[in-house]
Amino acid sequence: MDNNTDTSKETGLINQKFLSLKTIVIALTIISAVLSYFIITNMNLVKSYSSKVYPGVYVLDRDLSNLSKEELHNELTTLVEKLLNKNIKVISEGKEFTISYSELEASIDFSNVENEIINFGKDFNFFKKLNLIKKPESKEFTLSLSYNEELLDNFIANISSNVDISPTNATIYISGNSISVSDEISGIKLNSEKLKEELSSKIKDLNAPEVIEITGTTDVVEAKIKAADLRTVNHKLSSYTTYFKAGPSGTNLQLAAANINNSVVMPGETFSTEKAIGPTTIENGFVEANTYVAGEVVPGVGGGVCQVASTLYNTILRAGIIPTERMNHMMKVTYVPIGLDATLADNLIDLKFQNDSDYPMVIHSYAYNGTLTIELWSNESVDDGIRYEAVSVPLSDLSADAYLHGYDANGNLVVNQYLNRSTYQPFN
Template identity: 60%
Template sequence: MSNNNLNTETPKEVVQSTPKSIISFLKSWKTILIVFLILISILGYWLIKNTNLINSYSNKVYPGAYILNKDLGGLNNDDLHKALVSLIENISDKKVAVEANNQNFEISYKDLDATINYEDLENEILSFGKNEDFFQKINLLKKPKNREYNFEVLFNDEKLTSFVSSISNTIDVSPTNASIDISGGAINISSDSTGLKLDSDDLLENIRYNIKDMNAPNILNVIGKVDVVNASITASALNNVTSRISSFSTSYKAGPSGTNLQIAARNIDNSIVMPGETFSTEKAIGPTTIENGFVSANTYVNGEVVPGVGGGVCQVASTLYNTILRAGIIPTERLNHMMKVSYVPIGLDATLADNLIDLKFVNNFDVPIVVNSYAGNGNLTIEFWANEAVKGGITYEPVSVPLSSLSADTYLYGYNSNGELVVNEYLNRSTYQPLPN
């Protein structure tokens, strides 16, 4: 009996406990499901809300964007452009003020066409954050970090250069060279004066560098450097010219050639050749044109005597050549005539042709050389004045050694105070064509 009772009670308890555990289990899963659905809803709401937030800034500036303390956050393309244009209008009111040689000059940014690269700057500002991932975008939008954008002010460089040129035209003063006049052995020297020169390149670079700065002050003050320019020929240098160091003369006849000779002689008179400087006879005489007073006279062209404007100036070159050699100077450029001339020995002539043939020499002395030239009464004389010490006590004499009726070798001899030959230098060989019949 007792065993039977035990057997019937145990299953009953099991039967009663099973439904309760199932119900409890179902209730817990229902709760979890509800919680899950709630979380899903919350997440969905959060995603939708933040997606909408991100989308709302797809064509707007992310928060935290500033230029010159102006907040640009939330502006769309058009409003951003308007804001930048407004900033540039304010910048256009700025000015560049230059002080140079105690004078003041001013120009506005507006007059320099001040602007910026709108397209690049707007793209930079608007594109910020747009390529980040979803969560980074949310962070940038809800927890923005301020960022200051910079830009470079652009300007019209041609107008800036013109502004600096106008300053230079006002400031610059050319120095005045001393001059010398030698007449009848008397030497008269005028004084020199210094000039002023604006360092235009330095001023341009200074303004270009500072005007680009968006944070430049409303008045950009710039100092223009002005240099004192000394005269290239000073009275103190010319005071070393004390004596005649060489001279040579030739005779000429009156007529068109004589007229051209006199003009050429006048043009080179009192020419100053500073130490180390090259003297160009062609340049000193100037173009042999009708406009410069020269007339038509006989010239040598292709082995023939033909009329040509300026004929006769070569006698000035030949006379000068002999004066150069007697100063102990060897020309750096010299060419003999096509045919022999009568006014100097064979091999001691020199010819000229505009833009083609020249007679040149370099002043290797440490004092200036003054070319003194005068023509009149059928006589042309050219002298070099400097300082007797430059020749070192040597008397120079050019010597022509004829090789035939149409050629000659030329030498430069130098004699000391005892008459001894101390310089014997070969110069060149001159070859000529026969005179036309």
């Protein structure tokens, strides 16, 4: 009986061990199967994204997850076409101006971004790839827009040309001793720099609406010459008169005198006689008359205007003003003393002077009945009570020195300034 009992116990223990081993084998088999399924399934999952976009990839909030290369290209193409199908509207001073992105030659080259998106994550290890798929994190790719900046500048320039209003200077009219002044009118100017900054920023903002609306701001442009300044003109500083004969030269002289009449030279400004008279061309009304060329008198358009320059030269000297630029004629003239003449040549020779006072100066010029008179007006405080004279000191028939003399109220010589020496050629 004891032997049978022992045998049964041993058999039971063997059976239990067998069952335990079987259980372990079954468990290992299940675990192996599950692990194999996990690995195979996830490997297939990762492999399925070898030519697809990983989850969580965006461009401008557009989800591009799971797209194939072809689908990605089509999606980006559609997106870019929409982004470029926009218009710009600028409103300024009640006027509206529009331009499309296509007119600006706007473009978005998305080829590089497309490659970055499709290749994103492809060089990661297996587990990192799996993590991108199962636990995706948002990955934003950006596009860049370019455009033709010159076309944008042209658009802004067109707006400016339609919006800008130039200011109107105050004017002064002198007749005898009577002075009348008209008020200035302020102008407006488009703030082109600010508009360009705003437009550039909006155009590059791919989230901008289909129609970009911007207000083109303008700035007030003050007139350079104001009535308040001109009303300080109350005194004739100097005057000089020369005489001329009727004919082509007289015609040119009278036109030149009219062109410089009522010219205003503000404090600190330089007056150009050549610029004020304008080009001496047929189109500007000048005619052919005698001129000096290489020691000879020859016909030329504009002959006679130099008498206006010479008369003005003597006028400013008598106001105590020494010109910043002056040249004598090639040959002597008869309408002013030797050494006190001034010649002109378009784009070559000029008579210039600067207003160094604190008040505007006004040139009053008139010619009729063979008499040319040019006056210089300003404020009564400008001449400091000194009376000026231009003095010619002939050195020969063809040369002279010029001086500027100034006398105080008692007739005392207080200014004795050498000006220059003029040398002339004889007539051939």
